[in-house]
Amino acid sequence: MSSGTIDIxxxxxxxxxxxxxxxxxxxxxxxxDEHDDRAWKAATxxxxxxxxxxxxxxxxxxxxxxxxxxxxxxxxxxxxxxxRLQSAYQLHRHHERADDQYGEERLENLxxxxxxxxx
Numbered sequence: 001m002s003s004g005t006i007d008i009x010x011x012x013x014x015x016x017x018x019x020x021x022x023x024x025x026x027x028x029x030x031x032x033d034e035h036d037d038r039a040w041k042a043a044t045x046x047x048x049x050x051x052x053x054x055x056x057x058x059x060x061x062x063x064x065x066x067x068x069x070x071x072x073x074x075x076x077x078x079x080x081x082x083x084r085l086q087s088a089y090q091l092h093r094h095h096e097r098a099d100d101q102y103g104e105e106r107l108e109n110l111x112x113x114x115x116x117x118x119x
Contacts, residue, residue, distance in 0.1 A: 024051055025059050032069060032078035033085070039075035 027049050032040070046056040060076050063069040067084050070077045079085050 036078050039077040
């Protein structure tokens with residue numbers, strides 16, 4: 001897709017939100033979730049996603065603090081706590097809908113019990 005075009009068959013077969021731009025944290029979580037049968041080095045995740053290794057390492061550390069990834073040096077994997085991961089996805093979708101409805105607002109300004117539970 002870097003050329004700005006894709007094959008029409010790929011376009012037709014894609015889910016409606018497949019090409020939506022995602023932030024780096026979302027991309028990392030989705031990558032690990034889609035490859036939940038493996039553990040990955042931060043550098044490999046960065047390479048696969050086209051990101052800087054230091055940025056990926058920092059994001060993985062934050063995700064670990066929230067219990068969304070597991071870490072055994074030097075490898076990272078998605079949490080095996082399906083309920084926690086599902087709650088994080090639901091909270092994220094809730095914030096996306098609120099952003100769409102009311103305009104973007106920084107998460108640190110939204111201090112709710114639900115957010116604190118996930119963190």
